[in-house]
Amino acid sequence: MQLVEQAGQPLEAPTSQDVINVPARSNVTPRIAFDTFTGRTVYHCHILDHEDRGMMAVIITQQ
Structure with missing residues (x-):
């Protein structure tokens, strides 16, 4: 990305x-190209307490 x-x-x-x-208390904007990828991928926070509170999701791409 x-x-x-x-x-x-x-x-x-x-x-x-x-x-x-x-x-902390900031934001970023990533750009991710999924044009050559079909399937599922996950994004998540590496701080486990944050991940447990929902900072994790699956992205599904289709061609």
């Missing part, structure tokens, strides 16, 4: 990353 915006500010050059750190 690419990180394209952080804390409401667009990045000059999007950076490709497989893990994105979201600082």
Whole structure:
């Protein structure tokens, strides 16, 4: 995925990353291309207490 915006500010050059750190009380905007992927994938928070409270979901893509 690419990180394209952080804390409401667009990045000059999007950076490709497989893990994105979201600082406390902040937000980020990732861009993910699923055009060559069909199936299920999951996004989640690596802090288990957060994951247990719903910061985890499945994305299903179809061609």
